[in-house]
Amino acid sequence: MTLLILLSVSFIAAVVLAFVGDRKFAHEINILGSAATFIAGIGLAIEVYMNGPMVAGGKFFFVDAFNVYLAVLTSFVSMTTAVFSRRYMRWEREHGRVGHWGMRFYHAMFQLFIFAMLLALLTNNVGVLWIAMELATLSTVLLVSLYRTPTAIEAAWKYFILCGVGIALALFGTVLLYFAAEKVLGEGGEALLWTNLSQVSDKLEPTVLSLAFVFLMVGYGTKVGLAPLHNWLPDAHSEGPTPISAVLSGLLLNIALYALVRCKVLVDGATGTHQAGYIMMGFGLLSILVAAFSLLRQKDIKRMFAYSSIEHMGIATFAFGLGGQIATFGALLHMLVHSLTKSSIFFTAGHASQMHRTQEMDKIKGLLRGNPLVGWGLMFGVMAIVGMPPFGVFVSEFLILTATMKDAPLLTPLLLIGLGVAFAALFRRVQPMVAGIIPANQHPLKAAHIPVILHMALVLIIGLYMPSFLAEWFHTAVELLK
Amino acid sequence: MSINLAAQVNSIMAALILLTSFGLLVQRRMYGLLHLFAWQGLFLSVSTAIVGYVSGAHHLYISSILTLTLKVVLIPYILHFLMRQLHIHKEVEQLVNVPTTMLIGIALVIFSYYLTAPIRELSTLVTRSTLAVALATVxxxxxMMITRRHAVTQIIGFLALENGLFFAATSATYGMPLVVELGVALDILIAAFIFGIFFFQIRTTFDSLDVEQMTQLKEED
Incomplete structure (x- = not known):
C-alpha cells in the first residue's frame, strides 16, 4: 500500500503540475509532491525494516535491502532538489531564461522523472525496469534543452541519441536474458521477474547470459556514464537547468548502476565465474582515469563536476565488479554519499553561476565574501567529494581502496592515480572561486540554504557515525549481491 | 499453413527486412527513406503475425497489430507531417563512401551470424535462424546513425534499430511478455513526439537539420 502511494504521488503531481503550469504556487506544489513522496519512501523503508523483503502487487513490485535505500535516497534528493529549484527556477524565470511554457513543462517533467526512477527501482520485472529507464531518459531530454540555446539543443540531441542507442542495446540484452529464462521458468511474464530469476540463476544457460551481459553492460553503462560511453554526460549536465543536473548526476546514474548490478547478479549465478565482474572493473577503472584527466582541462563549473560524477560512478562500478564483502559495502555506501554530495555541489555551483551570470570558472570569484553559504557549501562539498575525512566519501573510498589492495593489488596504483589527479584538479579550481574579493560581475542572490546544509550534514554524519539500520541494510544487500 | 511453409515465409520476411535495412543505409531521398522504413515495419508486422500463428502464442497478434499501427501508420505519418512542415521532404542528402558503408554493413551481418551461433544451437524454435538477421538489423x-548527418535520417536509423529489437524478441522467444511489449511501444510513441519537438527546436536554432553543425560542445585544448 505504501508502495502504491510512493509511486502514485509523483505521477499525480506530474499531471497536476501540467495543469497548474506557470502559476506562482507551482513551486510549492512541486515541493509538496516530492515531500509526500519522501514520506511514503520513509514509510516503505520502515515497513521493509520491520518485515524484511516484500513482494507486492501480484509480484509486480519487489523491495529488498538493495533497492529500498535507493528509493529513500531518490525521494529525499528529489525533495531537496524541489526546494532548491523553487528559488533557482524563480530567478531563471525572472531573468527571462525560461518562458511560460517552459516552466509548466519543467515541473511536470520533473515529477514524471521521479516517477520513472522510482518505478525502475521498485519493479520486479526486468523488462519493466528497462521501460522505466527509457522513460527516465525521455522525460529529461527536453529539460536539458529547456533554455533553447544552440549548445543546450546540441547537448539534448546527443543525450537523446546516445542514450537511446545505449538503452536499445540493453533491451537486446534483456531479450537474450528472457530467452535463457524462458527455458527454465516457462513462457509468460513470470520468466522476467527478478524474484524468480534470482532463484534459478544457476540453471540459466551461461553462454547466452554472458552474451546478454555484454549488451546490458554497454546499454546501461551508457546511462551510468562509463567511459568510453560517457560523451553525452558532461554536455547534458552542463547545459540543462541546475536542478536537473543535480538529479541526473545524483540519482539517474545510480539507478542505471542499480539496473546493471541486478543483471550482474544473475549473470554471476549462471556462469559461476567472475567474468562479469572483470568487465565492470575494466569499465570502472577506465572511467576513473579518463574522468580524472579530463577534470584537469575543464573551464565550465558544471561540466567539471559532471566529469567528477563519471569518476565516482567509475569507482562504484569498479567496486561492484571487484565484489567481496568490503568492496560491495563500499560501493553501496559510495552510491549514497556521492549522490548526496554531488547534488549539493550542483546546488551551490548553480547559485554561483547565477551570481556571476556565467558558468566559466575563471569569472567566478570571491564566493565566501559574496555569499558565505554558497562559498562554504561549495568548499565543503568539494572537500567531501575528493574524499577528505571526516566526510562519508572518505569512508567509502577507503573501504574500496582497502578491498582493492587485498583482492587486486596490482590495480591499486591506477586507482590511486585517478583519485589523486581528481583531487588536485578539483582543488586547484575551487580555491580561486571561493577565495578573494568580490569581483565586479558578482551580483547578490537569495540562495536556497536548507538543501545544501541538509545534504552536507548527512554526508558528515555518515562519515562520522553510520546509523545501525543503514549498516544492517548494507550488510543484507551485500549478502544478496554475493 | 504447415510449419515448414510458415518458417520459409518467415525467412523471406527476414530477408526483406534485411534488404530494407541496406536500402535505408544508402537511400538519399527523404521520402524514399520514409517509404523504406514503412515497408520494413510492414514486413516485421507480417512476420510477427506468422510466428504468432505457427506458435500459437496469440499475444503476438497484439504485438503485430501494435507494430502495424505504430511503425507502418502512425510514425511514418508523424514523420511525413514533420517533413512537410519543415519543408525538407524534397531534400537530398549527400552521402560519402557508399561502397565502404555497404561493405561494413555486410561485415556486420556476418558478425551477427557469428555472434548468435551459440543461441541458434540452443534454441528449438522454428524462428531461430532469423535471430541473426534481427541482430544485423540492430x-x-x-x-546508419553513425554515417548519416541529417537529424531525420538519424531518427529513422534509430527506429529501424528498434524494429530489429522487436524482431529479435519474436525470433528468439516468440515475443516478450505483453506488459513489456506494450511498455516499449509506449516509450517509442513518446520518443516520436519528443523528436518531433526536437526537429522544430533544431530548425529554429540552427536553420537546418544537419547535425554536423552541432559541434560546439567539446573539450578545448
Missing amino acids: MLGLL
Whole structure:
C-alpha cells in the first residue's frame, strides 16, 4: 500500500503540475509532491525494516535491502532538489531564461522523472525496469534543452541519441536474458521477474547470459556514464537547468548502476565465474582515469563536476565488479554519499553561476565574501567529494581502496592515480572561486540554504557515525549481491 | 499453413527486412527513406503475425497489430507531417563512401551470424535462424546513425534499430511478455513526439537539420 502511494504521488503531481503550469504556487506544489513522496519512501523503508523483503502487487513490485535505500535516497534528493529549484527556477524565470511554457513543462517533467526512477527501482520485472529507464531518459531530454540555446539543443540531441542507442542495446540484452529464462521458468511474464530469476540463476544457460551481459553492460553503462560511453554526460549536465543536473548526476546514474548490478547478479549465478565482474572493473577503472584527466582541462563549473560524477560512478562500478564483502559495502555506501554530495555541489555551483551570470570558472570569484553559504557549501562539498575525512566519501573510498589492495593489488596504483589527479584538479579550481574579493560581475542572490546544509550534514554524519539500520541494510544487500 | 511453409515465409520476411535495412543505409531521398522504413515495419508486422500463428502464442497478434499501427501508420505519418512542415521532404542528402558503408554493413551481418551461433544451437524454435538477421538489423541501424548527418535520417536509423529489437524478441522467444511489449511501444510513441519537438527546436536554432553543425560542445585544448 505504501508502495502504491510512493509511486502514485509523483505521477499525480506530474499531471497536476501540467495543469497548474506557470502559476506562482507551482513551486510549492512541486515541493509538496516530492515531500509526500519522501514520506511514503520513509514509510516503505520502515515497513521493509520491520518485515524484511516484500513482494507486492501480484509480484509486480519487489523491495529488498538493495533497492529500498535507493528509493529513500531518490525521494529525499528529489525533495531537496524541489526546494532548491523553487528559488533557482524563480530567478531563471525572472531573468527571462525560461518562458511560460517552459516552466509548466519543467515541473511536470520533473515529477514524471521521479516517477520513472522510482518505478525502475521498485519493479520486479526486468523488462519493466528497462521501460522505466527509457522513460527516465525521455522525460529529461527536453529539460536539458529547456533554455533553447544552440549548445543546450546540441547537448539534448546527443543525450537523446546516445542514450537511446545505449538503452536499445540493453533491451537486446534483456531479450537474450528472457530467452535463457524462458527455458527454465516457462513462457509468460513470470520468466522476467527478478524474484524468480534470482532463484534459478544457476540453471540459466551461461553462454547466452554472458552474451546478454555484454549488451546490458554497454546499454546501461551508457546511462551510468562509463567511459568510453560517457560523451553525452558532461554536455547534458552542463547545459540543462541546475536542478536537473543535480538529479541526473545524483540519482539517474545510480539507478542505471542499480539496473546493471541486478543483471550482474544473475549473470554471476549462471556462469559461476567472475567474468562479469572483470568487465565492470575494466569499465570502472577506465572511467576513473579518463574522468580524472579530463577534470584537469575543464573551464565550465558544471561540466567539471559532471566529469567528477563519471569518476565516482567509475569507482562504484569498479567496486561492484571487484565484489567481496568490503568492496560491495563500499560501493553501496559510495552510491549514497556521492549522490548526496554531488547534488549539493550542483546546488551551490548553480547559485554561483547565477551570481556571476556565467558558468566559466575563471569569472567566478570571491564566493565566501559574496555569499558565505554558497562559498562554504561549495568548499565543503568539494572537500567531501575528493574524499577528505571526516566526510562519508572518505569512508567509502577507503573501504574500496582497502578491498582493492587485498583482492587486486596490482590495480591499486591506477586507482590511486585517478583519485589523486581528481583531487588536485578539483582543488586547484575551487580555491580561486571561493577565495578573494568580490569581483565586479558578482551580483547578490537569495540562495536556497536548507538543501545544501541538509545534504552536507548527512554526508558528515555518515562519515562520522553510520546509523545501525543503514549498516544492517548494507550488510543484507551485500549478502544478496554475493 | 504447415510449419515448414510458415518458417520459409518467415525467412523471406527476414530477408526483406534485411534488404530494407541496406536500402535505408544508402537511400538519399527523404521520402524514399520514409517509404523504406514503412515497408520494413510492414514486413516485421507480417512476420510477427506468422510466428504468432505457427506458435500459437496469440499475444503476438497484439504485438503485430501494435507494430502495424505504430511503425507502418502512425510514425511514418508523424514523420511525413514533420517533413512537410519543415519543408525538407524534397531534400537530398549527400552521402560519402557508399561502397565502404555497404561493405561494413555486410561485415556486420556476418558478425551477427557469428555472434548468435551459440543461441541458434540452443534454441528449438522454428524462428531461430532469423535471430541473426534481427541482430544485423540492430547493427545496421546503428551504422546508419553513425554515417548519416541529417537529424531525420538519424531518427529513422534509430527506429529501424528498434524494429530489429522487436524482431529479435519474436525470433528468439516468440515475443516478450505483453506488459513489456506494450511498455516499449509506449516509450517509442513518446520518443516520436519528443523528436518531433526536437526537429522544430533544431530548425529554429540552427536553420537546418544537419547535425554536423552541432559541434560546439567539446573539450578545448
